[in-house]
Amino acid sequence: MDEIMSSIKELRQTLDSKINDCLTKDKAEKMIEDIITNLHPQQSKAVLPTTEEDVLEKFSAFAKSGRNKPEQPWTSEYGRKFGNMKNFLLAAKNKHSILNDFKSVLSEGDTATTGGGYLVPSEFSSQVFKLMNESSAIMKIANIMPMSTWKRQIPKQLTNLQVGWVSENSVKGITNPTFGQIEQTAKVLATVIKCTDELIRDSAINLTQFLSELVAEAMALEIERVALIGKTASSDPFNGILNTSGINAVSMASSSVTFDDIANLLFSLNDQNAREGVLVVSRAGLSKLMKLKDTHGNYIWAPPSLGTPATIWNTPYVVSSQIPNEVSSASSLTGGDKTIAFFGRFNKNLLISPRESMTVKVSQDAASWNSEDSVLESAFMTDQTWLRFTQALSIDVTYGSAFSYLIFK
Secondary structure (H helix, E strand, C coil), X not given: XXXXXXXXXXXXXXXXXXXXXXXXXXXXHHHHHHHHHHHCCCCCCCCCCCCHHHHHHHHHHHHHCCCCCCCCCCCCCCXXXXXXXXXXXXXXXXXXXXXXXXXXXXXXXXXXXXXXXXXXXXXXXXXXXXXXXXXXXXXXXXXXXXXXXXXXXXXEECCCCCCCCXXXXXXXXXXXXXXXEEEEECEEEEEEEEEEHHHHHCCCCXXXXXXXXXXHHHHHXXXXXXXXXXXXXXXXXXXXXXXXXXXEEECCCCCCCCHHHHHHHHCCCXXXXXXXXXXXXXXXXXXXXXXXXXXXXXXXXXXCECCECCEECCEEEEECCCCCCCCCCXXXXXXXXXXXXXXXXXXXXXXXXXXXXEEEEEECCCEEEECCCCEEEECCCCCEEEEEEEEEEEEEEXXXXXXXXXXXX
16 A cells, blocks of 8 residues: 555656647656556456366366365255256256256246246355355446346335424424335346366366356446446346436537536435445546546545545545446547546435346357358367356346446547
8 A cells, every 4th residue: 555655645746847749748648647557456347258268277277276276065955965066067967957947037938948948056155145245336336126026116215304393283284205116127147167077087186176266256347337238228127327217418518627526526415315325437437537627626536544445526436447448429529539427325215126146057059150151060079068057136226316427538
């Protein structure tokens, strides 16, 4: 932390020097990039290994890492039937009768015989969700509300009680709050990992940890992308915050972001929605905001201090890799390098609702067409075992007016 604080001091001296030459600008940008990297380690792209070679490469790196600790025996009632991930996958691959009572479905109305796979024991699904929260800034601050059915309705309050002064013996007005409903419908998020048969049988690797890392990171970042910028008109299953009806759009006052723009963003919500509000920015966006000063000449970005995280004008923020640096909807802004800042009470008004446990289907007969190489890839012909993990969930924004966004450059 001392090294970071020293870098911040040097950065601000550089910014305050007012030397407008390319060397100074490049130096400042490099210093900002280094500070952001130290404070906010880069999120990986939400891309799973797609080939056997990719999986083996990650397997080799994992096997040498400190994370490959001996796998603890599974202890839940379901998990004890297998003891560990290797035995569970082998049982699933062979369609062992022990799994007959743990078949799953992929959509409402399906039966357990239509290929949904099997529920994975809680030892694995719990580890996946733990890693998902660690991988996604948005899942850390969202309202996680599990659901036990494919559809459900949640009441939401539309208007509050009204109060007023009345004179003695006069009729007291009666007002009632009005309510609406959020209808949640779970959709299935799926991914396939192509493994060699040897990898599944390898007893020297903690398969629970290895596979949960692969699945969790990719799923978490896809959930984060949809929660922020998902658009059903573009084939996403849900509308994210940006495309939710009623969201507050804050416009820039000039050609580049200023302190006034950020102030307008933070004051665009009412007290109820701004309470416990969090800013969400991209790395590129944060680098721009770190250079801004308020009307008193103070930088609006404050570094972490005494256990308190860094803030933007005394407001907590998180960094998301799923915010694009080029926003096509910003038609009023010319040129590139446009990004988005979101503000709102995520822990109340952004609902992420997983349905039941994660499922897996194991196959040695699966095949898929590789359009890039124009070949049919077959698990059977290459002695591979393909794992299809699925998780049903719903992503919902309670009110569009509970959030604001600023597109800036």
